[in-house]
Amino acid sequence: MPLQALKPKSKLPAVGTTIFTVIGQLAARHDAINLSQGAPNFPCKPELIRYAHEAMLEGHNQYAPMAGVMALREAIAAKVETLYGHAYHPGDEVTVMASASEGLFSAVTALVHPGDEVIFFEPAFDSYAPMVELQGATPVPVKLSAPDFAIPWDEVRAKISPRTRMILINSPHNPTGKVLGDADIEALERLTAGTDIVILSDEVYEHVVFDGAPHHSMSRHPELAERSVVVASFGKTFHVTGWRVGYCLAPRALMDEIRKVHQFAVFSADTPMQYALAKLMETPADYLNLSGFYQKKRDLLVDALKDSRLKLLQSAGSFFMLAEYGHISGEADSAFVQRLIVEHGVATIPVSAFYRDGTDQRVIRLSFAKDDATLIAGAERLCQV
Numbered sequence: 256m257p258l259q260a261l262k263p264k265s266k267l268p269a270v271g272t273t274i275f276t277v278i279g280q281l282a283a284r285h286d287a288i289n290l291s292q293g294a295p296n297f298p299c300k301p302e303l304i305r306y307a308h309e310a311m312l313e314g315h316n317q318y319a320p321m322a323g324v325m326a327l328r329e330a331i332a333a334k335v336e337t338l339y340g341h342a343y344h345p346g347d348e349v350t351v352m353a354s355a356s357e358g359l360f361s362a363v364t365a366l367v368h369p370g371d372e373v374i375f376f377e378p379a380f381d382s383y384a385p386m387v388e389l390q391g392a393t394p395v396p397v398k399l400s401a402p403d404f405a406i407p408w409d410e411v412r413a414k415i416s417p418r419t420r421m422i423l424i425n426s427p428h429n430p431t432g433k434v435l436g437d438a439d440i441e442a443l444e445r446l447t448a449g450t451d452i453v454i455l456s457d458e459v460y461e462h463v464v465f466d467g468a469p470h471h472s473m474s475r476h477p478e479l480a481e482r483s484v485v486v487a488s489f490g491k492t493f494h495v496t497g498w499r500v501g502y503c504l505a506p507r508a509l510m511d512e513i514r515k516v517h518q519f520a521v522f523s524a525d526t527p528m529q530y531a532l533a534k535l536m537e538t539p540a541d542y543l544n545l546s547g548f549y550q551k552k553r554d555l556l557v558d559a560l561k562d563s564r565l566k567l568l569q570s571a572g573s574f575f576m577l578a579e580y581g582h583i584s585g586e587a588d589s590a591f592v593q594r595l596i597v598e599h600g601v602a603t604i605p606v607s608a609f610y611r612d613g614t615d616q617r618v619i620r621l622s623f624a625k626d627d628a629t630l631i632a633g634a635e636r637l638c639q640v
């Protein structure tokens with residue numbers, strides 16, 4: 256058979272080049288100031304690199320235990336118990352993952368079966384729906400709308416069916432910067448009580464919650480914790496998104512299944528990075544001060560944009576803030592974003608990219624995970640719009 260005849264049947268036929276790639280390439284071509292990506296453009300603590308280097312020199316260069324280096328699992332369990340009051344067993348209920356992405360993927364692959372339904376909220380992180388489809392299951396979106404993007408719990412209730420296997424939730428939320436409040440937690444408890452629905456809780460921005468509000472980890476709420484898989488990311492917490500280390504927390508019966516997938520997907524996460532992260536976690540100030548660190552950046556960007564015509568929406572957490580522009584231009588958000596790059600030299604993300612049906616509410620996402628000079632320069636350009 257000639258080689259060109261080898262055309263695999265796609266498991267994800269609707270997935271093409273994403274707007275993120277398009278924006279990234281256009282931004283690079285126009286040398287735009289980049290407020291689009293969630294990755295920090297500033298360095299991690301030098302100690303963290305030193306610890307990783309030391310771990311390599313000490314010979315920690317072979318496979319880590321499948322569930323993670325025990326010192327790191329113990330540090331994670333101790334942190335979670337201190338902050339959220341739930342004691343996960345480091346042996347059975349904590350697994351170090353090769354990124355939060357791998358944690359999410361392993362959890363969905365382990366727990367969602369063909370024909371199941373998974374409720375998730377749009378705008379959504381781009382991997383959620385494809386992960387579900389790869390299991391032969393159906394992603395069931397619940398739409399959040401500008402400007403407040405509150406969760407319509409009545410609609411969630413209406414979408415729960417006997418086939419609902421999982422609710423996938425993300426707080427602090429990318430891209431809206433919303434965080435769950437007490438009423439959301441009560442609604443989630445009420446809707447899931449007496450069901451076998453699993454909550455997959457993407458908490459990668461757990462340490463980035465503003466204005467003194469608490470982070471409502473599922474592990475903080477006993478009834479939710481017993482049906483939840485919590486996913487977290489060291490990349491987001493320690494400014495090392497390229498290291499690809501995160502973790503999952505779950506009751507043992509759920510974790511047993513998740514580990515079966517993790518074991519055969521990657522076996523284990525990077526060894527020297529795990530030693531380095533365990534050592535850094537001995538000084539909790541690094542992550543405990545993260546909300547303050549990012550709140551200053553949020554406030555700097557808000558202040559630098561005070562003369563802009565964009566209408567900023569309040570960010571309560573995460574690396575992101577939304578801005579409405581419908582009163583300035585009737586352009587589609589992707590066209591508006593492309594024009595900002597080409598004419599004004601500043602890159603942002605159109606929020607329609609986070610809806611599978613491209614819902615366009617004339618809103619763009621700005622990332623403030625950038626050094627102050629970049630934030631100020633980006634804001635100056637946005638003030639010209």
Ligand SMILES: Cc1ncc(COP(=O)(O)O)c(C=O)c1O
Binds near residue numbers: 425501
């Ligand atoms: C909401 C959300 N979940 C998960 C991830 C992925 O985290 P990681 O880099 O650890 O895979 C991101 C990264 O941007 C994110 O914004």
